[in-house]
Amino acid sequence: MSNHQSFSNATTQWAHLLSAQRLGSTKTPKAGETARSHFHKDYDRLVFSHSFRQLNQKTQVHPLTNQLGIHTRLTHSLEVSCIGRSLGMMAAEKLHDTLDNGLPTGVSPADVGVIVQAACLAHDIGNPPFGHAGEYAIRDWFRQPKPQAILQNLDINAQLDLLAYEGNAQGFRLLVRNEHHPDKDGMRLTCATLGAFMKYPWLAAHSNDVNNHRISNNVQKFGCFESEASQLEALAATLHLPRSEQHDGFARHPLAYLLEAADDICYALIDLEDGINLNMLTYTEVASIFYELIGERPSSIHLPAHMSVRQSLASLRARAMMRLVNTVTDAFVTNNDAMLAGKLNGSLFDHCEADVQNGINRAKQLAREKIFNHPSKVRMELMANQCLHRLLDAFMPLAWAGNQAAPMTVPMSFEQQRLLKLLQPHLDEHRRELSDDHYHNVLNILDFITGMNDHEAYRLAQELQGHWGTVV
Template sequence: MSTPFNEPHNARDQWARLFSAQRLGSDKLPPTPDSARSAFHKDYDRLVFSHSFRQLNQKTQVHPLTNQLGIHTRLTHSLEVSCIGRSLGMMAAEKLHDTLPNGLPEGVTPADVGVIVQAACLAHDIGNPPFGHAGEYAIRDWFLHPERQPVLQRLSADERLDITAYEGNAQGFRLLVNNEHHPDKGGMRLTCATLGAFMKYPWLATHSNDGNIKSQTQQIANAQKFGCFYSEAAQLEELAACLHLPRAAQHDGYSCGYARHPLAYLLEAADDICYALIDLEDGVHLGMLNYNEVASILYELIGERPDTVTLPPGTSVRQSLASLRARAMMRLINTVTDAFVDNSEAMLAGSLTGSLFTHCDAAVQNGITQAKQLAREKIFNHPSKVRMELMANQCLHRLLDAFMPLAWTALAATPKSFEQQRLLILLQPHLDEHRRILSDNIYHNILNILDFITGMNDYEAYRLAQELQGYWGSTI
């Protein structure tokens, strides 16, 4: 499969383009590296100091609004994923260097590759709405209600799918390239290498969703992931051109449908490792799972029997799980990076199918599958989690009920109600900060209001929803 420009390249040239330090949104040449910080280290720092990253501190990882200390939020999850990602990136680059005829491209070190993946992992959940995936489902559910059909019919097919299949990954790309403003606009102006590694799904909603599904329940549950709203299609094209990403075979005939950057596979693996292992630890600490259920999976991933692993006497359940998890992670990092190098040609061609885990040995595949299955059965459907998700759904619906009609009524000639006037006052600082206005373009108005709502953390969303219901000063 060829690049967008149909140019033949050797592998080293392709890797050089994929490690581009060019900043998206900037016409300037890549900066001259200094001894202190590379362009990729600056990406990491920009993310750490961004408002959107700080908001992850009180956004749901798995358990919404939990009061129990030590349970993961999106921020702690993202930090842990970034650590695993850095190890994966560095080890994969070291192994890749040994297999390429002339090694890694000139000026690129394993440490550089590690920090590219680390920065991308730090940002991987930055677009998540309040209450995690429950928040995504609530937004889709609200827009798919029959009452919203007259408004949806005023949107193009591309715009309609962006809303009804709403996706936090696409919101994340929008944040990075638009909303977190550089003084001269252009979003955060991250390097193309970091953005490429961030993009797990470098295509639009129309590439992966069927707009003809009639059932509202099916549309909410079966919405397929995508990484870019139609509003940011031009930035995706610019990114793909800079990196020379090949067109994806499954998106043949579509514009803006590209194969993943190879490093995105490492980001996905880092996320899966933390999701599969650490979420289970949280389940034990919350009483949803027992130690033996989780330990048996960790032993399989380690590749040893319990009687061959010696833990110090008197080790607590928490310490035992942490020790086993660390050993499992070491094996997974080594196995995944082997799979990365073994499948590097397919990734460069854009023809690799499945995740890197599908190309690992059977024991690793089975362990990861068991971990995810256990989480689905006993954590995601636990009554306490279901109750909180129902609350989250009602909370977001109340916010959408209040603010979203402004997307199509704010500029109407008819006088605004008292409530609409007050809501506009609450919304205006957000619009001013991002240099936006409510215009006659309903699609852009909807996205701007979604930026406002999804930018809240769980507690902000809960508190405002309660106040809109008339409950003053409500707290968790």
Template sequence: MLNTPISLSPPTTQWSHLLNSQRLGASKKFNANKSTRSQFHKDYDRLVFSHSFRQLNQKTQVHPLTNQLGIHTRLTHSLEVSCIGRSLGMMAAEKLHDKLASGLPTGTSSDDVGVIVQAACLAHDIGNPPFGHAGEYAIRDWFIKPEQQTVLQGLNNNEKLDLLAYEGNAQGFRLLARNEHHPDKGGMRLTCATLGAFMKYPWLAIHSNPDVQNLSQSATATKVQKFGCFYSEASQLEELAACLNLPRSEQHDGFARHPLAYLLEAADDICYALIDLEDGINLNILTYAEVAAIFYELIGERPTTIHLPTHLSIRQSLASLRARAMMRLVNTVTDAFVANSDALLAGKLRGSLFDHCDTTVQNGINQAKELAREKIFNHPSKVRMELMANQCLHRLLDAFMPLAWTGNDTTAPSQFMSFEQQRLLKLLQPHFHEHRRDLSDNIYHNILNILDFITGMNDHEAYRLAQELQGHWSTMV
């Protein structure tokens, strides 16, 4: 049974604002009626053909640098999340048809909802650094080191927190709104609707991590609260929120989520609960019985014994169970979305959509996350790879990051740079040239520009360069 929907006063945001096809960063408005291909289809196409999306092909989903075929990368994960997101968006729009029909912007149909969620899902991990979450932890840990504190003291609280609580989600918004650009400025210039659905955390680091002093003195950089926008893109976030008429959050000074961001989050969690666990079986970390038990829970069945059917392989059996689980999850999540649509529009929904689903669905998702934490994320092979990833990124940061505060006078680099630093700057220059930037006297922006370069690498590129900087000629492909 669904939880009782929240009763609210009339919503503060309407679908006419939330499905806005205006392009963030574009200097002109587009006529949505002139093409058979909607603006939201164009968003999807821009993402598919972008360099940053292609880089996800060799970025970690769960298992860094695995050589086993068939194990998910961020690219295959993103494609699968986008498929589930499209189904969630289409079904939610169908169930909300009467409410949507009266509030759609000119040139937009309810069919576009599925395309918006699909495009947003395709981009949801586009800002992730090499080695996945281990890469985020490595960057945070590097900036928390005592030797970095002198530099951090010269930054304001917003700038410090962007580094101490570094987030791939915020890097993703920076990439879409600023870095991955067409000939004009303004990033990829996606529609506000797609960017709104993409933003799981439409607030700055200071809004969810206000205690800068404690964070900078923390022994670990893993215990930070998520955020979705660096201080450097604060104006773009304000512009996006104004375009979508997003209400302010009740928890902090940031904005409430776009309702479709909840569908993106659900699509990501569904893949996490179903498909990522299958990788655990392929790597001999999990057993068929462990994973099948969770699939049955999500389907709503609890057989007394679980055994592999004699006429099916493990892969075939799990594919069958997965399809049944996905069908139920999509239906249940969209029911929760419709039942709580007023709360979503008002920016008042607490928790995820799964918190408002049938208890068997909640239990199944929680069991999947717990199993992944216990058996996958703490497996010795993954721990060893994460330690390697940490050392790899720290080597890159050790090498390149001093350029942010020693290399800001590029008119005569030989006067203040070592030979190594001069050569490192040569490696950075093509990246700076493409984005029409250079090192300046603003250390914060220099740091972010160097992070753009490092986090834009895939796992293999980062590993190779780290090896070479240590004097080892890497032959790894």
């Protein structure tokens, strides 16, 4: 195949990948009607959604912190979206110069930027209360003896959805099912934005295995529950995503690599700053990583002596971000063919300069050692685990009420009837009801619980234990 043919085919592939078709809609998108593109509308729909607002009191790293200035999932998502926009625009500008036919007709670098920006805005929208600690708590609950009776009645894919529960899959469910368009089918975001959002476009069964209702502690990430498998298939067909060589799922959309890089940049730079503010890390520890990411010696960067620690970090962070955005977008263009073929191994950082790789890895290692294992964070995670287990203990038996194989009394007890009253407004809003389909009952209850923010979940768990009026 000639280079001209390769470039032409690449442009055609990108035309599919940047589709403005809305998942769940049969209308053909019209381009150029207004300055506000279909992708800008995606961003706006996300900003004004209930699920996005709930991120304001959901954990980024530190659950239920009362210290001002510490990141929540909302502020984190906003910052990731800003970096994602820069990555998308710069990558598209560089890519345009390498493709024989340039970017697809009617698509500008600014369009690519806002696609990545919108996807980044949504990247944590499915996270349960208390962040990753919440995911671990849900997985752990389904591995306890009580739920085993119901798990035995579910097929293998449904079991894996629960035993390996993933906020990423919950996010896809929110976007394509729960956050309703006035008609139906979720938010009806464009396929390009949903593709960029999907870091793991495969099912739990494609990356995990189960034996006797037990799953390895080394849970592998996935991005779609069995309940939304048809939506994933439709999305992949529209975008022309290739099948993965590692499993039966799909390969990532190339822009998902930029979303992942934007998230990692925030993780490496800004989350460490929170560690300083909470006295978990020192300025010296964090600044040394920033200097490595900048690619210069401390002696070559002259910061005014009157700068505070916060101002100094902000100055170094800005320099580091500039270099990372430039380096990552270079790696994106260099590896364009591999991404289009679904054959890129690792993240874009794995294809950057050695000092950039080392700086990112040092940042992650420092966070693991001194933030994630800090005694104050461990205590809060233990509290979060107990909190979610209490909510699941209370509400989840409603999923199999009336099922004679499960340890339930029939009719419902007074407590179960009142719990159903609390759950009912959620079911009514989404035009659902509990039925004989236990898998979907479980997911509907998880929608209710994981949709709470940290404070709502904590308060309700306290009230269910008889502690009236206990708030955070």
